[in-house]
Amino acid sequence: GAVVSQHPSRVICKSGTSVKIECRSLDFQATTMFWYRQFPKQSLMLMATSNEGSKATYEQGVEKDKFLINHASLTLSTLTVTSAHPEDSSFYICSAIRGLYQETQYFGPGTRLLVL
Amino acid sequence: AQSVSQHNHHVILSEAASLELGCNYSYGGTVNLFWYVQYPGQHLQLLLKYFSGDPLVKGIKGFEAEFIKSKFSFNLRKPSVQWSDTAEYFCAVNADSGGSNYKLTFGKGTLLTVNP
Numbered sequence: 481g482a483v484v485s486q487h488p489s490r491v492i493c494k495s496g497t498s499v500k501i502e503c504r505s506l507d508f509q510a511t512t513m514f515w516y517r518q519f520p521k522q523s524l525m526l527m528a529t530s531n532e533g534s535k536a537t538y539e540q541g542v543e544k545d546k547f548l549i550n551h552a553s554l555t556l557s558t559l560t561v562t563s564a565h566p567e568d569s570s571f572y573i574c575s576a577i578r579g580l581y582q583e584t585q586y587f588g589p590g591t592r593l594l595v596l
Numbered sequence: 597a598q599s600v601s602q603h604n605h606h607v608i609l610s611e612a613a614s615l616e617l618g619c620n621y622s623y624g625g626t627v628n629l630f631w632y633v634q635y636p637g638q639h640l641q642l643l644l645k646y647f648s649g650d651p652l653v654k655g656i657k658g659f660e661a662e663f664i665k666s667k668f669s670f671n672l673r674k675p676s677v678q679w680s681d682t683a684e685y686f687c688a689v690n691a692d693s694g695g696s697n698y699k700l701t702f703g704k705g706t707l708l709t710v711n712p
Contacts, residue, residue: 484639512698521605523702524640524686573640577698584630585700587640 482508484576486588493564494596501559501591503574509554511579515547518571518590530557564595598623600689602703609677610711617672617706619661619687629670630688630700631661640686646670657681679712 483506493499503513512531516524528549530536536549546568548560557576561568571592575585603618621627631643644655651663661672670687687703 514699521704523600523704524700526699526701529699575640583698584642584645585698587632589639 482576482578482586484510484574484586484588486572486574486591488591489589490592490594492594492596495565496563499561499564499593501561501572501574501593503557503559503576503588505555505576505586508576508578510557510576511554512577513551513557514575514585515549515557515559516573516575518573524573527559561593564593566595569593569595598627598689598691598701600687600701600703602685602687602706604706605704606707606709608709608711611679612676613710615672615674615677615681615708617685617687617708619670619672619703620668621670621687621689621701622668623689623691625691627689627691629661629663630690631655631659631670631672632686632688632702633683634686634705635683643672643685677708677710679710681708682710683708 485504487502515527518524527542528536528538530549530551532551532554538544551557571590573590575587577583600621629646632640633643634640643659644653646653646663654660659674663670684705684707686705688700690700
């Protein structure tokens with residue numbers, strides 16, 4: 481199967497600092513990766529779509545300067561939460577696809593971010 | 597834009613009971629439909645998916661779902677649940693555009709608790 485990992489699994493940081501979350505496809509090359517945010521007892525909300533070697537496409541209402549996404553290789557995408565504030569505390573989940581026809585997304589285990 | 601609604605926030609069943617989780621979507625065009633499961637402490641996993649063809653789709657672990665186009669529904673069923681089915685279940689949809697659109701819209705999820 482297709483395995484996606486995320487690091488770290490949990491991070492606590494002070495308000496005003498930046499946090500980087502990594503998403504890796506371990507056994508396949510991912511042409512596209514997605515970043516989601518999940519609030520307690522709520523659905524996954526798509527934040528952005530990133531394609532290898534190009535700029536990420538952000539969903540409406542997501543600040544691109546706040547949530548920096550880099551997809552530098554076919555196996556790695558990073559999400560950096562810049563100048564984090566307590567309201568950024570959430571569960572961040574990435575997913576990846578190879579780009580095949582009618583393919584499904586493979587999800588990472590998520591990263592719990594707590595901003596104090 | 598499409599939206600997905602899951603009728604039940606929390607379902608509690610005893611082992612061997614039958615399960616049906618509702619999912620309705622709003623989108624006028626062709627859609628691809630998915631059910632994902634998230635076991636406690638684990639990442640999202642695909643249960644089953646519908647792209648085209650037979651509207652009754654069989655997935656892993658004895659789950660099945662039926663796509664009823666006229667009702668915009670894709671309900672998940674299992675004839676006899678087990679304690680190990682305790683998890684959160686998410687319905688998701690994407691608008692079919694020739695297989696090149698992978699963006700998913702998720703429902704809020706249904707927490708299933710199965711008592712032994």
